[in-house]
Amino acid sequence: xxxxxxxxxxxxxxxxxxxxxxxxxxxxxxxxxxxxxxxxxxxxxxxxxxxxxxxxxxxxxxxxxxxxxxxxxxxxxxxxxxxxxxxxxxxxxxxxxxxxxxxxxxxxxxxxxxxxxxxxxxxxxxxxxxxxxxxxxxxxxxxxxxxxxx
Amino acid sequence: xxxxxxxxxxxxxxxxxxxxxxxxxxxxxxxxxxxxxxxxxxxxxxxxxxxxxxxxxxxxxxxxxxxxxxxxxxxxxxxxxxxxxxxxxxxxxxxxxxxxxxxxxxxxxxxxxxxxxxxxxxxxxxxxxxxxxxxxxxxxxxxxxxxxxxxxxxxxxxxxxxxxxxxxxxxxxxxxxxxxxxxxxxxxxxxxxxxxxxxxxxxxxxxxxxxxxxxxxxxxxxxxxxxxxxxxxxxxxxxxxxxxx
Amino acid sequence: xxxxxxxxxxxxxxxxxxxxxxxxxxxxxxxxxxxxxxxxxxxxxxxxxxxxxxxxxxxxxxxxxxxxxxxxxxxxxxxxxxx
Amino acid sequence: xxxxxxxxxxxxxxxxxxxxxxxxxxxxxxxxxxxxxxxxxxxxxxxxxxxxxxxxxxxxxxxx
Numbered sequence: 001x002x003x004x005x006x007x008x009x010x011x012x013x014x015x016x017x018x019x020x021x022x023x024x025x026x027x028x029x030x031x032x033x034x035x036x037x038x039x040x041x042x043x044x045x046x047x048x049x050x051x052x053x054x055x056x057x058x059x060x061x062x063x064x065x066x067x068x069x070x071x072x073x074x075x076x077x078x079x080x081x082x083x084x085x086x087x088x089x090x091x092x093x094x095x096x097x098x099x100x101x102x103x104x105x106x107x108x109x110x111x112x113x114x115x116x117x118x119x120x121x122x123x124x125x126x127x128x129x130x131x132x133x134x135x136x137x138x139x140x141x142x143x144x145x146x147x148x149x150x
Numbered sequence: 151x152x153x154x155x156x157x158x159x160x161x162x163x164x165x166x167x168x169x170x171x172x173x174x175x176x177x178x179x180x181x182x183x184x185x186x187x188x189x190x191x192x193x194x195x196x197x198x199x200x201x202x203x204x205x206x207x208x209x210x211x212x213x214x215x216x217x218x219x220x221x222x223x224x225x226x227x228x229x230x231x232x233x234x235x236x237x238x239x240x241x242x243x244x245x246x247x248x249x250x251x252x253x254x255x256x257x258x259x260x261x262x263x264x265x266x267x268x269x270x271x272x273x274x275x276x277x278x279x280x281x282x283x284x285x286x287x288x289x290x291x292x293x294x295x296x297x298x299x300x301x302x303x304x305x306x307x308x309x310x311x312x313x314x315x316x317x318x319x320x321x322x323x324x325x326x327x328x329x330x331x332x333x334x335x336x337x338x339x340x341x342x343x344x345x346x347x348x349x350x351x352x353x354x355x356x357x358x359x360x361x362x363x364x365x366x367x368x369x370x371x372x373x374x375x376x377x378x379x380x381x382x383x384x385x386x387x388x389x390x391x392x393x394x395x
Numbered sequence: 396x397x398x399x400x401x402x403x404x405x406x407x408x409x410x411x412x413x414x415x416x417x418x419x420x421x422x423x424x425x426x427x428x429x430x431x432x433x434x435x436x437x438x439x440x441x442x443x444x445x446x447x448x449x450x451x452x453x454x455x456x457x458x459x460x461x462x463x464x465x466x467x468x469x470x471x472x473x474x475x476x477x478x
Numbered sequence: 479x480x481x482x483x484x485x486x487x488x489x490x491x492x493x494x495x496x497x498x499x500x501x502x503x504x505x506x507x508x509x510x511x512x513x514x515x516x517x518x519x520x521x522x523x524x525x526x527x528x529x530x531x532x533x534x535x536x537x538x539x540x541x542x
């Protein structure tokens with residue numbers, strides 16, 4: 001096991017356990033925030049795994065998760081908006097921490113990959129991941145307040 | 151009666167457990183270095199210039215199984231369409247427009263085309279990298295529904311002519327069948343990958359019929375998912391039961 | 396070790412998903428499990444399966460479940476109003 | 479849309495489509511590993527589909 005895989009294991013273990021704890025306990029608002037954090041824990045782990053196994057094709061998995069993970073959170077934010085309205089607003093400290101962790105991972109991988117097409121792909125994935133998480137947090141913090149029936 | 155049912159369940163479960171344990175004891179060890187089937191599959195896929203062995207197994211060596219899976223999806227969606235249709239005692243209320251926060255709406259509009267192109271990329275490169283028709287089709291169908299999440303159901307309905315997707319679904323299934331029948335007309339077996347040149351390894355045109363079958367499956371899955379979600383959305387948002395009936 | 400971590404998380408979340416009573420909360424745990432399952436498939440060197448799981452489990456399945464939940468809840472509300 | 483504003487509207491629509499097409503074609507070029515002619519053709523086609531849908535989606539949301 002090399003350093004990349006070790007980092008992925010730590011990220012997956014720590015982030016996954018914390019997210020599992022959050023997603024199974026507490027009020028709905030907290031559960032949805034934990035669901036959102038799942039994406040920001042697993043997606044960098046997938047990027048690290050791709051580097052650790054030396055298979056650039058595995059980056060596709062992280063790219064798809066960065067695209068679809070926030071969409072899944074938007075589903076919950078929209079269709080549970082009634083249950084979320086009395087909860088606390090989105091956890092911005094946690095969101096920016098996750099964004100920072102994602103930035104660190106993507107930067108480290110960019111340095112390891114070196115200039116080229118793979119670097120731009122990594123940057124696209126990172127931008128989608130961080131942007132998606134911030135927007136999903138915004139949606140949880142009352143982004144669907146005006147939604148009634150539709 | 152209830153007790154009898156429980157006993158029947160217990161006996162059946164115990165029998166299944168015994169069989170599963172017996173089968174597990176006979177399995178080769180986890181992570182061993184002997185893979186008789188894997189070696190042959192990789193060999194066959196390299197012979198046909200398909201870089202992704204899984205795609206070669208799905209769309210070349212076991213293309214007939216994929217035909218079965220595709221028919222299952224087709225039949226399941228057809229069943230859902232029949233079950234979720236608008237009944238006589240129900241009426242349609244036009245969906246209410248929703249006020250979604252501006253950053254969320256902009257994100258949805260921005261990511262929609264990006265996700266769609268990524269889905270098409272996954273479909274087109276099924277024979278080269280992980281992915282294929284099913285994965286890419288689901289991603290492309292999900293991309294379309296960002297319009298519902300980021301705006302309202304009315305917006306989604308404006309860009310989603312449902313009849314077109316139903317037709318595409320059926321056409322894609324027929325395309326798969328035609329691609330399977332073409333080798334029969336040429337004198338070989340159903341779905342045999344012998345008609346097209348195998349191309350250069352690790353390029354878009356490699357693998358003979360694998361990319362074409364991938365594209366057919368991608369079209370089928372994307373339109374099937376759109377049709378399925380359309381009927382779920384109709385039921386959840388638009389269709390209401392008549393009051394007082 | 397990667398396999399153990401991913402496997403434990405998937406097993407724990409699957410158990411938790413069964414233990415929840417409310418379908419909406421089950422859907423939340425299920426979507427978590429879907430993403431972790433994709434990671435497990437990647438660790439087991441099956442990225443194709445992982446990609447399928449990711450595509451279906453992260454957005455499509457939650458959307459289907461939540462739409463059904465919404466329909467059932469709305470129907471319950473409509474019944475209460477007419478009574 | 480009346481006759482006098484029509485050319486301007488057409489120009490704006492073409493510009494929007496072209497901008498989306500260029501951005502999505504660039505995205506395609508980033509995603510792939512080996513570039514050849516077929517890859518460029520398929521990428522251009524997929525980017526065109528994406529551009530048309532991007533414009534349709536934006537109009538569906540703002541058009542009331």
